Amino acid sequence: MASALVLLLLFWLAKNAQVEGFAYFMNIALIGVTLGAVYALVALGYTLVYGILELINFAHGDVFMMGGMISATMIISVFNLGAHNSTFSVVAAVAVSLLVAMAGCGLLNATIERIAYRPLRHAPRLAPLITAIGMSFVLEDIAILWKHPSYVQTPSVLPHGNVFSISGVTYTWEKLIVVLITIPVLLALVWLVQxxxxxxxxxxxxxxxxxxxxxxxxxNRTISFTFALAGALAGAGGLLYALYFNEIRYDTGYKLGLIAFTAAVLGGIGNLPGAVLGALVIGFIQAFNEGLTWHSPGSDWTESIVFSILILILVFRPSGLLGEQTPEGG
Amino acid sequence: MTAAAAPLLEVDGIETFYGSIQALRGVSLQVREGEIVTLIGANGAGKSTTLRSINGLNHPRRGSITFEGQDITETPAHDVVKLGIAQSPEGRRLFPRMTVLENLEMGAFQRSDRAGMQEDIDRVFALFPRLAERKSQKAGTLSGGEQQMCAIGRALMARPRLLMLDEPSMGLAPIFVDRIFETIVEVNKQGTSILLVEQNALMALQVASRGYVLETGTVALTDDAAQLAQNEDVRKAYLGES
Structure with a gap:
């Protein structure tokens, strides 16, 4: 049954590649990698926290959103970036914004643990789950008060030129930069844990x-550190989101958080490489679903597809693709 | 050794609770420098709770615990080990997805003297050659006896002044039980005082110098180990005689 589904999926991809042409297909795949990189940074936070406390931090997506808001503030109000800036000043401003977003979200997430989860360490499992949902609402309300309910637009400061363009397959600088920021962050995480x-x-x-x-x-200090680390990763994700998608709202983290959570479960909750793998898979699914045209459900269906996958994993393979593990790296 | 020397560990009238349930109703005991002291008693008598009170996982509500003259009644668990008390807990509690060697290194987590740590790893491997053979194996895949060796070795890696062992013979084949008890004596000879909790009262009383019999959260009886082994009630209750 599962293998029949996979075969059907492969056929659909191959048929699309044939209908659209290989170059177009590859361009869509590169969008998938970029999406996957952002999801990975958020998914890792779910998996790190689950690994150490067996708690799903449902406020994590909103910590990511706050990272985006902090980044937007840095880019707009502090550095006042725009198309007029030189490459050097953009790089410096992005680097500083990254550090501020990571530090801010790390502190925020550790604070959430301190006030909403630690007092309930010995309470029934349902209790911290409910405070997690509560914290999620609190963060969204703070974001509404701070930035109003409408979208915050961030200027498009990343260069849009091509890194390469080979027979129709083009890779733009903004996509590469997303990956270039993600990879060192992931390597640093692996080094830190191992x-x-x-x-x-x-x-x-x-x-x-x-x-x-x-x-x-x-x-207690170790758990605080883990939350800070998870928050810092979400902060980095928030910056990339603001830079790549250029708009963010109080509820952006709610949706993206659920998608990243699905990625973490898909890879095997508690498993660090699994979270990255799951995020890439979800990134591809979203990109293919929204970009391909031959019998593609289209963007209206992306969330339904992602959460159907969540249901299917939980029913048929609850330990995920790589198996349930605690943060050892596997 | 002078009789007047202050004991290494002095537990005085501790009362420890799990939530609202009182597990200890005033337990007092002493471990002097160089001794093996055993704590025997039926299931649920409070043996493990006594160890958990000493090592800081369950602080007693009343009473006091003093180690080397320092009050450790409220000291958190991660600081107790730094003061020189290490434990091989009931059920071993190894880190299952770490290797044997990594588990031993975890035992020395609060130390920073690399040379001394290597020395102690060699010492543990000399005590348990089996562990040296399995050092790269994940602890979760060891047999029960090997896990027990690893748990004792891990506790020794802290270079404790006082080693607490909770049910080291539980669930082990007789050949392993003998080996574990030989090692306990050996470690004690090397200068570590030992507080030994055991269901296997016969073996425990053979290696210990003194013993305490716990019953429903209080010390029912205390004496030299040899005297306890002769005691009519103890023989009936714990040594399987009718």
Whole structure:
């Protein structure tokens, strides 16, 4: 049954490639990679937090949205960027905005854990889930008060020129920049979890909290650090979203958060490479669904498709593509 | 050794609760420098809770715990190990997806002397050659006996002054039980004081110098281990005699 579906999917992709031409198909695939990169940064936050607390931080998508709002503020009000700026000043401004968004969201997410989850550490599992939803509303309301309910438009400051254009396959600088910011962030995360003392403490806490405490690990501090890390990744995602899509609203994080959560579950919740893989798969699905034309459901159906996938995974393969794991990297 | 020397560990009248349920009703015990002290008693008597009170996972509501003259009643678990108390917990509680070697390294998490850590890893491997063979294997895939060795080794990696062992023989084949108890004696000879919780009272009383019998959250009886092993009630209740 599953393999029949996969075959059908491959046939649909091949037929589309034939109908549209290979170059067009590849261009759509490159959009998928870009979307996947943004989703990956958010999906990792769900998976990191789940790995250590077995809690779905439903406010995480809204932390991402706040990252976008912080970035928009930096780009518009602090640096006043526009088409007139030199490349150097854009790079410097984006770098500073990235750091501010990551730091701001890291602090925000750690604060959410401190006030909404830690007091309920020993309460029934449903309780922190409800406070998570509550925090989600609080963040959205803060965003409405801060930025009003309408879209915040951010200037299109990334260069739109081509990195390459080979027989119709074109790759633009703005897409490359999204990937260029994502990859070092992911590598830094892998290094941190696998090689550092703090990463060791995270892995131990994820596997057995009490045993970790007996080893001399400050469990509360480790959990705070994990939330800060997840928030920082969401902050980076928020900046990329603001730069690439150029508009963001108080409820942007709600929808994108659910999609990223689906990506994390698809890859195997708690599994770091799984989150990245799941995000890329969802990115491709969205790009193909919205870009291809031969019997494609179209953009109205993207969310229905993504959440149908969520239902199918939860029913048929709850441990995801790569299996459930805690943040060890697998 | 002078009789007047202050004990290494002094537990005085602790009362510990799980929520509203009182598990300990005033437990007092001492471990002196260089001793093996055993805590025996039926299931639910409060043996593990006593260890959890000492290591900081469940702070007692009343009473006090003093280690090397310092009050540790309210000290959090991650600081207790820094003071020199390490534990091999009930059920071993290894990190299942880390290798044997990584588990041992976790035991030395709060230390920073690399040379000393390597020395201690060698020492653990000398005590348990089996662990050296399995050092790259994930701890979750070890047999029960090997896991117990790994848990004891991990506790030793903290270079504790006091080693607490919770049910080290539970669920093990007799050959492993003998090996574990030999090691306990060996570790003690190397200078580590030991507080041993055991269901296997017979074995525990053979290696210990003193023992405490816990019953429903209080110390029912305490004596030299040899005396306890002769005690009529103890023999009936815990040594399987009728």
């Amino acid at each position: 090689r550092t003392r703090q990463g060791k403490a995270m892995r131990a806490t994820a596997q057995d909290r009490e045993a970790a405490a007996m080893m001399g690990i400050n469990v």
